[in-house]
Amino acid sequence: AQKVTQAQTEISVVEKEDVTLDCVYETRDTTYYLFWYKQPPSGELVFLIRRNSFDEQNEISGRYSWNFQKSTSSFNFTITASQVVDSAVYFCALIGNKLVFGAGTILRVKS
């Protein structure tokens, strides 16, 4: 069975703080992909990143970075120097034979 756990239901930070959103997954597939999506207050779902199971290199995109560790089945997402516009619900997802989403983490960034 496939499962994605985002243990942090809600996180509040003050602007300019760094914040890490945790994602732990379970799958028996040897080939799979992991995703992060952002859902701002306007409600749309925005694709952020895709990472395959054979590539454990960390990735950085501006203030966003992702840490993939197969040894701990984790795919964590860090926002550096958070901004109010980062306030959103963030979903981690896994696709092996089907796409499974975590329950999401609400991030509130206060000015």
Add this chain to the structure above:
Amino acid sequence: DAGITQSPRHKVTETGTPVTLRCHQTENHRYMYWYRQDPGHGLRLIHYSYGVKDTDKGEVSDGYSVSRSKTEDFLLTLESATSSQTSVYFCAITDKGGSYNEQFFGPGTRLTVL
């Protein structure tokens, strides 16, 4: 942005009435999906389609049916709406459903069943 629209964007209906939600894409993508989003559950797959007239069930398909008579349209029908089907419904598309490409989502439909 992927060309995906959903209609209606908001709907309020009464228990027992039929409801049809429409997803329309202009990308000519083969794969289309319907999800529902509920607090604490993330998104859960209802049904998906891998081509015209080819559909299959997701993890929460009870009470829902789908149809795809054209590449661009994927309809989700609640034959007899219940209050438990109050949710936000998202349509998604991808050009390669089995090869792990990211899915692109429509704007969502907020359905309230009274």
